[in-house]
Amino acid sequence: MDLSFSKEDLAFRDEVREFLATSLPADVKDRCDRGLHPTKEGQVRWQKILNEKGWMAPNWPKEYGGTGWTITQKYIAAHEFGHASAPIALPFGVSMVGPVIYTFGNQEQKDYYLPRILNSDDWWCQGYSEPGSGSDLASLQTKAVRDGDHYIVNGQKIWTSFAHLADMIFCLVRTDSSAKQQEGISFLLIDMKTPGITVKPIIGLDMEHSLNEVFFEDVRVPVKNRIGEENKGWTYAKFLLGNERTGIARIARSKRQVERLKEIAKAERSGGRPLAEDSDFSNKLSRIEVDLMALEYTELRYLSMIASGKQLSAEPSLLKIKGSEIQQRLTELLVESLGMYGVPYEPERSYAGRNEAPVGPDYAHGPMAEHLYLRAATIYGGSNEIQRNIISKMVLGL
Amino acid sequence: MDFELSDEQNLLKDSVERFVKDNYSAEARAKLADTELGFSRDHWKQMAELGWLGLPFSEDVGGFGGTAIETAIMMESMGRGLVLEPFLTTVILCGGLIAEAGNEAQVEAIIPEVIEGKMMLAFAYAEAQSRFDLNDVETSAAKSGDGYVLNGHKAVVYHGTTADKIIVSARTSGGSRDEAGISLFIVDNNTAGLTRRDYRTIDGQRAADIMLKNVKVGADALLGEEGKAYPVIEKVVDRTISALCAEAVGAMQAANHITNEYMKERKQFGIPIGKFQVLQHRMVDMYMEAEQSKSMSDMVAMKLEMDDETEKRKAVAAAKAQVGKAAKFIGQQSIQLHGGMGMTDEYSIGHYFKRLTTIEMLFGNTDHHFKKYAALTS
16 A cells, blocks of 8 residues: 555656646636536637646556556546646547447447547547436337448437537437337447437536437438447446446546635635635535535546456445535535626527626636536436446346 | 556465454454453464554564554455454554654664564544644643653543553643644653543444543653644544545445345345335445445555655545445444344444444544635645
């Protein structure tokens, strides 16, 4: 057992810091720090910079373009990225469909899609949830019927983040309605420009447009766009969800949120004194900080187990539960720290063409938007209640 | 960065686990806790023979030079069996004070005796008004000739009942809450003027209130520099807290295991109660608290072996806060999920609850450590 950094680790940390200081565009950093959704242009610009550096996919095997970093290096990079408010790559391509492709895809699929993911040539979105299939994902109804070299896809997906910006969607579709629910599902990669796809916006609680409904009407998808075997899609879907659970703990981001809270609490006043000196406030913050520290070391402990060849069961579900709870507590406290200026709120698009900054202190622009959006953190990626079911079954054997 | 145990560390872990399995069935522990002594001298002898009592001491005094990590490995396994022998008090806490502050003569007179299991120690630091503040010391030590005269009342001295020597914190100068002016003295438990009131604690252990009335000690009783004991106490207590966190992790894991098994066996409405989702989710929350605590316990043991003093102190406060919170939650919910069975003295879960309740409070409760953490990070 050892927590220390080697000389090489420290040199690596300096390299990451130097890279972020020189290469992270100021506008991209600012949006990320405030907790606002990235613009497509800014996000792609940043991801291409990451790819040029060779750092787009730290978790991929080296042969497919991964970095080959040790656990310690991954930890250092995540910490530095979070501290600098450098956006992580959008998960749908690099963290979700990418690993499915290199694990279960054929050579042609690997050769075509993986480089395009690394270079952000395709913006991916995730076609999982349906109006009748949320937590009960395996009940999904979108159908794909074989017609020669194509599937004809009909149905509807919902809560599809950034589908309106996407070039590609990975979709769970039902290819066998007679089989047991989990056994009739296939995993398709679908070009969003295919005729018959309609994207309708869902304006969120944050009054922004990030969510969508995606409709499929006789959409012809080449059979070669299927990952793995027909009717084995549930296996790939579960693999993807398992990967997703570790990423969405967002620990480095939460550490940055703690720093922001401390900055704001120095500027805000309570009872004529800095908010930072208010004992109720500092008590709440300390409790979040300690939970976050425990989560950080839990993640490291699990990574260490994986690195030493141990098999994890449903432990990553813990990271998802605790990570999302902490994200919500932090944005709640951020909004609280703003006092009255927590309330003014206008969606970003209403500022288009206006030459005027949002009202209140500069740091008040962002927390409420993120607070509203992150109510979803305990719902998406398998709700926290579903995660508890998974731990109960897989780890506790209940 | 690595959380895995080395081969030697795995051997140590196996050896303590075997000891616990052989000697600490729920029935055996209950019997032992009910004896007058409250632990077993035979076990203590075994621990000495196994080399455990020398674990944290340097090799030049006959120890094994173990770090906070080896201590944590032992304590976690001991926690699983709610071991009653005063390893934490004698070896980690008091042995730590002697090794840290003692002069050559003191170290040579005491440490080898401790390692061989021939001497037990206790640390009298708390007072009625001090709560969890190690700097709040009213007990006085007045210079008198070559030595000192001690007067005061020390509260809840763990294992003060059986210790051969008591280490006493007393004020040689300054106001009652000053960090400067605190000194440590090694006092024989049968010294004239020292009286005790012995009692049991809820975790099945023994403690005493110790009254010092004109207790005369020589200059050689002074442990460390006069008036400069506070940083030493703080440092050794931090190491003790790390060990205590590990013990708590073992106890929490055991409590969770017992509760989890009970949920599979106990049937109501015709099915095991573990099939009810509301209870499953409670059990998952208990599991997660134990996991978070395990990570913090490992973290603090490793941090204590590093250089940054502020980081160490932050790590200790954070770890004890997390462990304290988890200890309360798991202890209480274990009882709840057992229903009526959890209320009995006979069934083991209540004993875990009681030890976890004690640990939450020892060396500063959860609120105390959250405050300390806030002060260190603001």
